[in-house]
Amino acid sequence: MKRLIWTAAFALTAGEVAAQPYVGSELGPALAPALSLVGTDNDWGTRCDLLINPDGVETGTECDTPPPPTEWTNESGRSPGIATGIAAGYRFGRYRAEVEYRYRAASYHDYAATQIGDVVTAQKADQELETAIGGAGDVAVHGVFTNFAVDLRAPNRRFTPYIGAGAGVQRMSVDYLSLWKRNDDPARIATFEDAVLSAKLAGTTTIGTAVLDDTMVSVHILAGVDYRVADRLTIGPKIRYATGLGAFRSQPREWDQLRSHESSVGRGSVILYTVETHDTSALTMTLSLRYAL
Secondary structure (H helix, E strand, C coil): CHHHHHHHHHHHHHHCCCEEEEEEEEEHHHEECCCEEEEEECCCCHHHHHCCCCCCCCCCCCCCCCCCCCCEEECCEEEEEEEEEEEEEECCCEEEEEEEEEEEEECCCCCCCEEEEHHHHHHHCCCHHHHHEEEEEEEEEEEEEEEEEEEEECCCCCEEEEEEEEEEEEEEEEEEEEEEEEEECCHHHHCCHHHHHHHHCHHHHHHHEEEEEEEEEEEEEEEEEEEECCCCCCEEEEEEEEEEEEEEEEEEEEECCCCCCEEEEECCCCCCEEEECCCCEEEEEEEEEEECC
């Protein structure tokens, strides 16, 4: 019933023109934006880690209650990539409606120094931490969209420009790395006054490596020019700007290792981290093929 209503509406708009089915595909380059990944976790301070400091030496009252979440940020520059898609739809005179599957991918791999956003971790930066880097490796986006487009001149011309817009859902995956390494020299670590504990902490690493996923609503606008090479076949360039509505936010994950032990501090709970970004847009320019059935 809904399909009949849509068909009737488009037929009336297009002047009772019969619906003509078509299929299409496209391929071309994509430009992904600079990517800012913000991580948070529920880690306790180093002195509160009972796997490092089982006797609670030098802790006072700081380990009586969980601390505020830690926060850090890694920045990556813009990255080129690739975009492709397939579509099936109907033409009603100058108007088109279609369902489309799209895929795009980009490769960052420019792991940057970690910017620390909380006081507890910042206190470690100048003495305990020797290296703190992270960011995105590969980023991939799968999406399903409903698009509407209108030709800006009669579609039987040799060249036909058009504009359109679409909305749908996309699943974005980020190949994520976060690496924190402590100083190898215990004498440079001021977290503990106890030399034995400093030596125990020296050289340990916290590592998070995972493919993080999230699904979000997405919209895009598009424009292009069709060149008719045969009665049923057109080819031409298409440009599109797409963006997700809302932030990408991963599900909580355990660290691969936390201060060189399992993702725990020995206090009865697992330490989990989450990564978020608002940088989900992309600009693509593809070569589009469309064949009328």
